[in-house]
Amino acid sequence: MKAAFTLLSIVLFAAATDAGRFAVLVGNADGGSEVSALRYVKNDILSVKNALKRYCAFSDDHIVTVEGKGPQEFRLALTTLKNRLSPDEENLLFLYYTGHADREALKMGAERFSVADMKQLFSEFPASIRIGIFDACQSGSFTRLKGGKLAESFLFRENGCIKGEVILSSSSPTENAQESDLLHNSVFTFHLVNALGGSGDLSGDGRVSLSEAYQYCYNHTVASTVRTEGGVQHPGYQFRIQGEGDVILADLTTVQTGILLEGDIAGSVIMLDASEQIRADLVKDAGSRVMIALVPGQYQVVVGKKSGEKWRSVIKVTDNRQHPLSMADLVRMESEVSAAKGGGRGIRIGTGLYGGYAFYSFAPGAAALETAYGGFSAFGFSPRFTRACSGMQSGGRLEVMTNSGVLWFMEFSRWSFANNAEYTGIEGGIEGDGGYPFTLSIRDACSINGIDLGVGYGIHTGLLRNFQFMAGVRFSDITYRVTTDVFDAMYDFNGTNDWNAAGDIALPFAGVGYRYIPLHWIMLTGNVRCRYQPHTENIGTSGNTDMTLGLPLNLSGVDCSLSVMIAVSTRGAYR
DSSP states (O other): OOHHHHHHHHHHHTTTTOOOOOEEEEEESSOOSSSSSSSSSHHHHHHHHHHHHHHHHGGGGGGEEEEEEEEOHHHHHHHHHHHHHHHHHEEEEEEEEEEEEEESSEETEEEEHHHOOOOHHHHHHSSEEEEEEEEETTTGGGGTTTSSOSSSSSOOSSSSEEEEEEESSSTTTTTOOOOETTTTTTTTHHHHHHHHIIIOSSSSSSSSEHHHHHHHHHHHHHHHHHTTOOOOOEEEEEEESSSSOOOOEEGGGGGGSSEEEEEOEEEEEEEEEEOEEEEEEEEEEEEOOOOEOOOSSSEEOOOEEEOEEEEEEEEEEEOOOOEOOOOGGGOOOOOOOOOOOOOOOEEEEEEEEEEEEEEOOOHHHHHHHHHHTGGGGTTTTTOOOOEEEEEEEEEEEEEEETTTSEEEEEEEEEEEEEEEEEEEEEEEEETTEEEEEEEEEEEEEEEEEEEEEEEEEOOOOSSTTEHHHHHEEEEEEEEEEEEEEEETTTTEEEEEEEEEEEEEEEEEEEEEEEEEEETTEEEEEEEEEEOOOOOOEEEOOOOOOOOOOOEEEEEOEEEEEEEEEEEEEEEEEEE
C-alpha cells in the first residue's frame, strides 16, 4: 500500500513538470542492524527542501521526497521523472541523499542500492546540469577523491551551453559523515542550507553559486568536526562540465525577508535564533553588502573583529522586510561568548532564583488532631484543623546541562504557612441560664526547607521542542506546630497546649517544564511538578498534654515554578 502511494505521488508530481529546476530528495535513517539509526534525517530533508523553495527557484511541485523507503522507491522517483521530461529541455536536476552508506552501496533499511546503479541512473537523467549531493558515511567513494581539498573552481555558465554533472560528497572515502545533536542536522547538510541562505555569498553579489556553496561547506564542515569524536570530515567533489562560468544556486536579490549586512560590517558573523540555533555563520569583508535570508523571528547577531572584540545586536525579523544592520546598530560585548560547533560534548552550568506556587496536604495530621479533640463536641462544636494549604515558595537552583539534552539539577527552597481558627461553645447549659462560654483557639504553622536532587532531559526537535522532563527526590526538613488555647469561663481556666512535630521526609517527584532562551546566557524555565508520598509518615511529636498522639504528615502535592537562570559557563554548548 505504501509503495502504491509513493508511485502515485511520483506520477502526479511528474505529470505537472515542465522545463526548469527539479529536485529529488531521498533519506533513510535506518541503515540496517549493523549501524545505529540516525536522528535527523527528516530534519535534513525538510531543511534542504525549504532552502530550495525559498532561495533557489525550485517550485514546490518540482520537488519530490522519498523518506524512509528503499532502493525501489529511489529508483522509481528518478526513472518516472526521467520518462516525463524531454532530453532537449534545458533542465537542472538536484539529487540529494542523506543516510547510511559505504563504498559500495547506499544502506536503506535492510536493502542496499549499489553506487554503480545509482550513478548510472543519475548520469542518464535528461538534464543539462545534474547536481548530486550525498551526505553519508564514506560518500567520497562516489567522487573517488581522497581528501576533498578544493583544487580548482567549478566552470559553469547559465547560458544554455553548460552540459555536465557535479557530485558533492560530505566525507572522503575513509571518513564517517556526522550528525550533531547541537545542530539538529547532519553537519554537512546544516552548512549547505546556511550557504544557500546567504552565508555562502563570498563575493557579496547577492547570489550563491555552486562553487561558493561548496567552498563554504568544505571550510565549515572541517571546522565543525575538527574536535569531535568522529574526527575531521572532509567534503569532496567531482565535476564533468562543458562551458565556462558558474551555476547560480540561490538568488537572494529577490528575497525580501532577512537581515542585510551593510558594508561597514567586517569580520566573523554568527546569527542565532531564539532557541540558540545557528542560522548564519560567515566571514564578511568590508565594503560588500550581504543579504542573509531568514524566516520571521528574533535573532541575535554577533560580529567578531580580528582584534578579538565582539559586537552584538538583537533583531526582530518581520515578514517581507529586509532589516539593514550596520556597526552603529551593534553594542560591544563585555566578554566573549564561548561556543563550539558540531556534535562535540559541551556543558552549560547555570545558577539562578526561582519562585513558585505550592500545594500540600496535611490531611493525616489534621485527622489525628481532630480525633484527639473529638470530646469538644460536648460544647457544641467540632474543631477542624488545617487539611491542605497552598502558598508561594522561593529558592535557588544550580544545574548542569549537556548538548545532548541531559541535565542534572539541585534546588533549595523554603515554604511556610500559618492559620488561625476559633471555636466558641457553652458549658453547663444555655448561656445566661447557668451556662458559661467555652472557647478554643487554634493556631497551626508549618515551615519546610527542601533540597531537590533530580535529572531531566530536554527535547530539541519536533512538537515537544524546548520541553523538558524531570524526576528526582526532595529531601524536606519539616517543623510543624499546633497551639491550642482553651478558655473556660465556668472554671475561669485558661490553658495552652502545644503539639510540635519535626523531622525529615524524602519525597519522589516527577514533572515537566518548558525552557525559553532569549539570550545565550539567560534561560527562563517554567515547571510543574507532582510530589508523591506513597505512605503516611509519623515524624514525631511532643506536647504539653496527657493525650498520646502521633502527628502524621503526608506532603504529597503540586508546585508550579518559574526559574530565571544565568549561565556561568557555556563551554562547548550553544543550548
